[in-house]
Amino acid sequence: xxxxxxxxxxxxxxLFRIVIGLLFACHGAMALFGVLGGxxxxxxxxxxxxxxxxxxxxxxxxxxxxxxxxxxxxxAAFVASGAMAYAYFKVHQPQGLWPIENxxxxxxxxxxxxxxxxxxxxGAFGVDRLLDKRTSAQGRQAADQTPVAA
Numbered sequence: 104x105x106x107x108x109x110x111x112x113x114x115x116x117x118l119f120r121i122v123i124g125l126l127f128a129c130h131g132a133m134a135l136f137g138v139l140g141g142x143x144x145x146x147x148x149x150x151x152x153x154x155x156x157x158x159x160x161x162x163x164x165x166x167x168x169x170x171x172x173x174x175x176x177x178x179a180a181f182v183a184s185g186a187m188a189y190a191y192f193k194v195h196q197p198q199g200l201w202p203i204e205n206x207x208x209x210x211x212x213x214x215x216x217x218x219x220x221x222x223x224x225x226g227a228f229g230v231d232r233l234l235d236k237r238t239s240a241q242g243r244q245a246a247d248q249t250p251v252a253a
Contacts, residue, residue, distance in 0.1 A: 177221050180218070
């Protein structure tokens with residue numbers, strides 16, 4: 104059973120990445136464009152250039168989209184994880200010690216989810232994986248075409 108689960112690991116990781124990226128991007132779209140209820144539940148958006156809300160929304164939208172696609176997953180996840188750590192410690196943690204009492208569960212979960220993706224990469228179904236295959240295939244072709252010197 105362990106061998107079967109290990110064989111499915113890249114696919115499970117790819118699905119995890121897609122779901123986390125989609126949900127993260129939805130938070131950014133909500134704050135930037137007022138969709139899905141907006142920041143106040145009535146379609147309001149974050150004020151352009153307002154620190155930290157607008158910048159967080161840009162990181163959420165762009166980082167979430169990149170993670171969703173599996174394009175630059177590790178770098179996007181690094182930036183997103185840092186943004187969520189900042190959100191937790193600056194916005195939520197002063198309200199109380201535990202995430203359940205300071206409403207910081209979402210920030211903590213996104214922070215650790217993105218942190219995991221830094222180390223695991225995109226898994227299956229990611230653009231990163233396609234680019235890696237193409238780059239390694241081109242490298243093998245170039246090595247095969249190199250003349251042998253005597």
